[in-house]
Amino acid sequence: MTDAVAFPQDRTCPYRPAPGYRPLAEQRPLSRITLYDGREAWAVTGYALTRLLLADPRISSDHTNPAWPVANAAAAAAREFGADQKKVISLLTALVGVDDPEHRVRRELAEACFTPGLVDALRPKIREVADRHLDAMVSRGAPADLVQAFASPVALVALYETLGIPREDQEYFKQKTQQLFGPQARAIHEELVTYLAELIGKRPQQPGESLLGALVTLVAERGTPADAVPAEILQMLLIMLVSGHHTTSSSIAIGASALLHHPERLAGLRADPSLVPAAVDELTRLVSVTDGVQRVAAEDIEVAGTTIAKGDGVFFVLSLINRDPEHYARPEDLDWDRPAPDDHVGYGFGPHRCVGVDLARAIMEIAFRTLLERLPGLRLAVAADEIPVQPGESFQGLVELPVAW
Template identity: 35%
Template sequence: MTPSSEVPTTAIDRERSGFAPAPDLTAVRRGEGIVRVPTPFGPPAWLLTRHEDVRRMLGDAETFRNGWSTEDLAGGATRDPRQLSGERSGNLLSMDPPEHNRLRRMLTREFTARRVRRLEPRVAEIVEDHLGAMQRQGPPADLVAQYALPIPSLVICELLGVPTADQGEFQERTRRQLDTTVGEQENVALGREMLAYMTGLVEQARRRPGEDLIGVLVREHGSELTDAEIIGIANLLLVAGHETTSNMLGLGALALLRHPDQLAIVRDEPEQVPAAVEELMRWLSVVGGGSPRMVARDVEFGGVAMRRGDLVVVDLPAANRDPGLVEDPERLDVTRAQSPHVGFGHGIHHCLGAPLARAEMRIAFPALLRRFPDLRIAVPFEEVVFARTKAIHGLEELPVTW
């Protein structure tokens, strides 16, 4: 293909089509696979849609860098899309080795399978509390507001030591930060508010470290980490740790309700639940693309000449429905053998909290379906409102009855 400087950009509609990837993205994957697209933050970017290409790019941290600045880009940029708050320090999404590895090593032990298993009884308590509240209130209920949203929020807030009294305000702030219709000025203000809040949590932990993640970081690595790094780590985990899982719980419940045979397997066959979680992650792919990477050196990729300073983005939903990944990828099959999907990303930036997210889904899906065996959507499917203005795919609400 022609060099990047000579390739015109292609307008791509990345809005999802219900559970499926955007039709434009599916067409790209079936056709060229890699196209040049405009971005809202300045220069255009190469867009990857095929599973093999996406995994290769995400797995090559030397050629495709996260730790770029706007000055590094060919063509410049008006803003940095990776900045989830006013503080970039500690934000693993905008870092490369060796700094990335240094911070990730400190965090990895907090998200090991063994540590997550210790959290599972508390996750189960939170799930049962919300199911009990729904049952006492009686139908109808909004499964998003009453179940899917609060459970991951409470889990991650407890993990990080966010007081219960602050959780409602935090949830609303993060919702606004991930709303793509929010203007630049408000987005900056929200980032500053979050930064100020997290600063207070870290200052409190410096004085009296608890058993939460921030307290552990202060107690075990306090001399190695600056306050700014701890703030950045905590802020990233707060935003990423509750919005993604909550959207998976809401969207996943809807997907199962639309596929009663698959729902019955998740409800009645506990041994199939881990595979069901992986299949839902593949089929739904709530995270669209992750952070843009910058090409660090000229490279030919899939027949495309990419130049140093170019940006590269991926579409995970299109990649996860690639026939090169699984047979009949459009079909939801919770008994499918686990595939190397990219729902949690891949490579050194593979989702740090994936073990916790998996545990929450393994507990929350079957518990919901067992508590309410007659659960059903309370409105016609066509009236279910998908969230179209959020960075993470999900539902605005899900009215259910039983």
């Protein structure tokens, strides 16, 4: 084994692994890492081992486990929050932070809403959101920050529109959800519950017009008492908003950066827009914005010639997993013609694979199509090495992406 590598580390290129992860890549598929507080954990970096472990019930997603690994001081500080804030956190991790059978029950509700038919029906709404924000960006003139002017608001507003939050209420909803971690967490939670109850009451949601409508119908079919419906729906909405917005907006921003760094691949997409769905998956693989998926071993696990002991933290380093040369030919290349473009683990794998993957793909496809069609001269407004990357942690993003057209 190599010496334990510090984890997480900052990227220097938006869409490439942190340079300090090279020893982890060389040590595939399993290595020791050192977290911010000196605790050691495991880094999984091999594709085959990732699929094996993420499907193993002994690899736990239970955030309440005292042995749950934390990657940074901010995450550790959350453990000292008051009761109200902890309640909100428990709501936001009610799907991703529990194991079966509790997880399975909640996931079935979410999966039943994200049908391909509903997502396809929502595409015109998403396109309208993308066009509206691009209109505003263009009207203000170049250069522009593609993160703040397009990627972030398109991902967020597209979620609001597809969830069924009226446009006139979206700014209110945004402000309130941003306060859910603050000292007024309980009051904000209760206010949002009341808001959703009133929304459902004054504007009946049809199953085919929004995800909120689909959730309302499903909860009602399960016989949930009427006064319990808003709380259950709020829980699912918050999970989708918190987990979906940042990952999707960062994927759009860093994906656009990768395209602008590869003008020949960008030209290929402009010449053949039918390649956009495959390009979205390929960009998701290469970008790997959620770069340190966390788990804890619930039992001893004998694997890869060693033992992951009960209580050991396990991090799945997606930027390395999605570049495993034993699985991918030319893993550093952007290739729209890979034989199975959707076999990456950018959305996870196993029971906890992203439940909103079809919606995320739809938002990204529409965002990239809009940019390709309407801004044929899109280019970086600064030198590539001047693009500021957010400090690493285990979630990747851009501070800004200056562009011109």
